[in-house]
Amino acid sequence: MHIVTANEMYEIDRFAIENAGVDGTILMENAGRAIAEKVVSLVKKSEEILVLVGSGNNGGDGFVIAKTLLNQGYKPTVLQLAANEKIKGAALYHKQLFINYGGTIQQLQASDEITVFLNNTDVVIDAMLGIGITGTLRPPFDQVIKAVNEVDKLTISVDIPSGVPADEGVLDFIGIEADYTFVIEEPKMSVFLEHCTAYYGNWSVVKIGLPHQAYANQIKRNTWVEQKVRTTLPSRDAFSHKGSHGRGLIIGGSRQMPGSVAMTALASLRAGSGLITIATVKEAISSIAQQCLEATFLPLASQEGVISERQQIDISTYDAIAIGMGMGRKKDTGLLTRKIVAKAKVPVLIDADGLYHISEELSVITNRKSPTILTPHFGEMAMLLDTTIQNVIAHPFSLAESFSRKHGVYLVLKGPNTIVSDPEGNQWVNTTGNAGLAKGGSGDVLSGILLAMIMQRQKMTEALSNGCFIHGKAADNLVVKKHSEQDLLATDVIKGLASVFRTFS
Ligand SMILES: NC(=O)C1=CN([C@@H]2O[C@H](COP(=O)(O)OP(=O)(O)OC[C@H]3O[C@@H](n4cnc5c(N)ncnc54)[C@H](OP(=O)(O)O)[C@@H]3O)[C@@H](O)[C@H]2O)[C@@H](O)CC1
Numbered sequence: 001m002h003i004v005t006a007n008e009m010y011e012i013d014r015f016a017i018e019n020a021g022v023d024g025t026i027l028m029e030n031a032g033r034a035i036a037e038k039v040v041s042l043v044k045k046s047e048e049i050l051v052l053v054g055s056g057n058n059g060g061d062g063f064v065i066a067k068t069l070l071n072q073g074y075k076p077t078v079l080q081l082a083a084n085e086k087i088k089g090a091a092l093y094h095k096q097l098f099i100n101y102g103g104t105i106q107q108l109q110a111s112d113e114i115t116v117f118l119n120n121t122d123v124v125i126d127a128m129l130g131i132g133i134t135g136t137l138r139p140p141f142d143q144v145i146k147a148v149n150e151v152d153k154l155t156i157s158v159d160i161p162s163g164v165p166a167d168e169g170v171l172d173f174i175g176i177e178a179d180y181t182f183v184i185e186e187p188k189m190s191v192f193l194e195h196c197t198a199y200y201g202n203w204s205v206v207k208i209g210l211p212h213q214a215y216a217n218q219i220k221r222n223t224w225v226e227q228k229v230r231t232t233l234p235s236r237d238a239f240s241h242k243g244s245h246g247r248g249l250i251i252g253g254s255r256q257m258p259g260s261v262a263m264t265a266l267a268s269l270r271a272g273s274g275l276i277t278i279a280t281v282k283e284a285i286s287s288i289a290q291q292c293l294e295a296t297f298l299p300l301a302s303q304e305g306v307i308s309e310r311q312q313i314d315i316s317t318y319d320a321i322a323i324g325m326g327m328g329r330k331k332d333t334g335l336l337t338r339k340i341v342a343k344a345k346v347p348v349l350i351d352a353d354g355l356y357h358i359s360e361e362l363s364v365i366t367n368r369k370s371p372t373i374l375t376p377h378f379g380e381m382a383m384l385l386d387t388t389i390q391n392v393i394a395h396p397f398s399l400a401e402s403f404s405r406k407h408g409v410y411l412v413l414k415g416p417n418t419i420v421s422d423p424e425g426n427q428w429v430n431t432t433g434n435a436g437l438a439k440g441g442s443g444d445v446l447s448g449i450l451l452a453m454i455m456q457r458q459k460m461t462e463a464l465s466n467g468c469f470i471h472g473k474a475a476d477n478l479v480v481k482k483h484s485e486q487d488l489l490a491t492d493v494i495k496g497l498a499s500v501f502r503t504f505s
């Protein structure tokens with residue numbers, strides 16, 4: 001699936017109508033019919049349905065849904081929330097068809113009348129506002145949306161829950177809290193925005209027959225789904241040996257935080273790395289070694305329990321490096337981190353405290369010739385950009401894209417909808433994972449999986465997207481069968497990797 005902005009959707013629509021010659025009324029018919037079919041699968045004929053229609057094409061879809069339901073023996077009540085003269089074009093055409101098919105339309109005389117309509121219905125179909133919303137909600141939509149959210153009725157939104165912005169940038173809005181949203185043709189950006197996702201409820205896409213050429217490489221955002229993992233995840237060659245699957249080096253940890261590198265190493269081995277070496281402060285090695293028998297170790301000199309600057313680390317024999325987890329934010333450790341990142345001629349993944357150290361001097365990553373992968377969560381992204389978390393929440397796609405382009409790096413912006421960005425501005429949104437991953441250690445495990453993926457035969461963006469998918473899928477499988485979102489631990493996810501790899505082998 002592509003992920004589109006409102007403007008990109010309008011452009012695809014324009015191409016379909018102007019270049020491919022599709023009539024706009026047909027697209028609306030297709031949209032309304034496809035959604036009506038979904039409604040039929042959710043709602044009984046005996047139930048009362050209230051269709052709320054606005055003045056634009058979202059409202060037009062509402063008239064088609066009402067007509068289709070009427071034709072199938074349902075008795076929808078259509079409540080028009082705009083003046084008659086506001087309804088034009090394809091929406092007016094379908095309004096007339098609905099009337100011709102025997103439908104009747106009611107209009108809201110005063111905003112507070114909405115409660116009477118809501119009390120008399122079982123189901124609300126929200127076709128008030130779609131991707132054409134601009135600015136703050138105007139009456140009566142603000143009051144109607146609040147009233148719909150207050151009553152406990154099955155609410156089904158058309159294309160987008162009314163009031164929710166399609167694009168990035170708007171944090172403050174009043175929107176329908178839908179139970180289901182049937183998104184027309186492609187998910188809009190806000191489906192994947194942390195502050196908007198919940199409004200959509202259970203969402204899925206209905207296709208309305210827009211020509212494939214309309215997309216013609218225009219849209220650089222996509223979802224990463226199981227089918228993509230199936231077609232890109234390399235299988236293990238029967239004649240391979242441990243050297244064929246990569247020698248990875250993990251640099252991090254401290255006396256206070258020895259567990260993080262252990263989790264990264266274990267996850268990396270479980271995700272298919274051939275050999276893993278942990279470079280960490282020498283005093284932490286004995287405790288880590290007990291948890292991670294398959295790893296080898298590179299003892300590092302320390303100062304007050306953290307990795308010190310004054311030492312040479314031979315990084316020449318590794319295929320990829322992950323650096324930063326559990327290493328702390330001491331200045332000395334930072335100097336060493338930047339030296340290693342600058343010197344390494346292999347892919348380097350930078351996570352956690354490593355991100356703090358490179359945020360002090362971003363030219364270190366910009367100047368690198370080999371791939372650099374950064375794995376910030378929203379707080380770390382704000383730190384890298386020297387901005388607020390609120391700004392990252394409001395603009396995750398555009399900020400990640402511009403950062404990746406500017407510094408020539410791969411970025412894994414971690415959140416409920418993790419976004420992988422490449423230096424050309426392409427983006428993939430992961431579709432697995434659950435709230436159980438919002439815990440300490442999850443990031444360390446993800447870094448380990450990504451380190452393993454980077455060292456297998458796949459394109460960098462595929463490696464990163466597959467890694468995120470597998471990490472989330474392991475957590476999803478675990479909360480279905482053995483655990484809950486409350487009790488799930490990062491170490492459970494490492495064990496759960498087996499269930500995911502078995503389905504892909
Ligand atoms: N993608 C496709 O190919 C297809 C897309 N289709 C559908 O079209 C939808 C997009 O339709 P659209 O462009 O007509 O915009 P839409 O969302 O109905 O709203 C526009 C109206 O909202 C109003 N309004 C605006 N801001 C407001 C505010 N703050 N507060 C209050 N009112 C406000 C504004 O009113 P006015 O400013 O004129 O008073 C205007 O009339 C799309 O989401 C999908 O459902 C399908 O039909 C099939 C093909």
Ligand SMILES: [K+]
Nearest residue numbers: 129158160162
């Ligand atoms: K809507």
